[in-house]
Amino acid sequence: MLAVTGATGQLGRLVIEALLKKVPAQQIVAAVRNPDKAKDLAAKGIQVRLADYNHPNTLVSAFANVDKLLLISSSEIGKRTEQHKAVIDAAKAAGVSLLAYTSLLHTDTSPLMLAEEHSATEAYIKQSGIPAVILRNGWYSENYTGSVAAALSHGAVFGCAKDGKLATASRADYAAAAAAVLTQPDQAGKVYELAGDNAFTLTQYAAYISAASGKKVEYKNLSQAEYIKLLEQVGLPAAVASMLGDSEAGAAQGALFDNSKQLSALIGRPTTPIAQSIKAVL
Structure with a gap:
């Protein structure tokens, strides 16, 4: 079972x-x-x-x-x-x-x-x-694509990740990995660092939204404090806003980047590109 x-x-x-x-x-x-x-x-x-x-x-x-x-x-x-x-x-x-x-x-x-x-x-x-x-x-692509509509409304993606690379993958990719380890033999003792195949910066992410929507969207980098304040202003609880601000600041240090491609190897196919996830949302 x-x-x-x-x-x-x-x-x-x-x-x-x-x-x-x-x-x-x-x-x-x-x-x-x-x-x-x-x-x-x-x-x-x-x-x-x-x-x-x-x-x-x-x-x-x-x-x-x-x-x-x-x-x-x-x-x-x-x-x-x-x-x-x-x-x-x-x-x-x-x-x-x-x-x-x-x-x-x-x-x-x-x-x-x-x-x-x-x-x-x-x-x-x-x-x-x-x-x-x-x-x-690693980070779910949906953590970003869930706010595509807001980015289009404001013509901007806001964050504090600077030029940090984000190796995101879709939830479905991570789910496939979980199903794989539950059904494949000899998994005990393994530690998988799971992330998307194709990393991007938030500047590139904004460009992907622009290309997919036909509307110009730019990335506006804020300080961590400014970004947290913005998240609170749009209604996020203070604890959640602080966590997201901390995560973005960590991304600027490379905390959400990995290029080992262990996720695609485990699921037996390439991970879902962020541009594809954006198009699916649109």
Whole structure:
């Protein structure tokens, strides 16, 4: 049995879709916080089980008879370490033979504030003794393409990444990688640094939007403080704005760049170019 936590989330659903191309639905467990949101998965023959990171008593039963488990990192920044520990403890108690975890690109050396909880989780997995494979995911292209409309409205992409290179890939690419490690043999002990094949700067990103839309869009680089203030002005919570500002500043230092092409090697095809993702949004 293969189980995926957060199976109704943006990444989780894509992992389920990728797994359905490889194994029968009856071999897949969708571990979710709200089973009502997974009725469509149950209709396909997938086993839907309650698994709430904040309620550890739900986790051991959710992982019963599970051979391989994908722990998709929580989205609750500041709470993730304890939530992940609960999942790891339950996986060990349930006798899971392989734990896959979606971490962060170059977690061990990353300057990003996001790396702290991922690093703590990786350490706890190692301490647990569970055979594991670490998927150090880079930035999702959707982190940028979700604001294409705003860029067109203002004629500008705002950020504080300077000329830092961003090796993004689509969520579907990262989902395919997760499905691959769950279905391929001999994955225990591996650490993958996953990123897109073709990196770009935000200046290039703005040019891609211009080319795809026919409207001139420029990149306007701000200071980290200015960018955080702008994000707060458009309605983002202060904590989220600070995290995004920190990530962009880290990108200026190369924290979101990797050219090892481990992602495309793992999924057996090139990763999705950012220009293609932009066109899909438009």
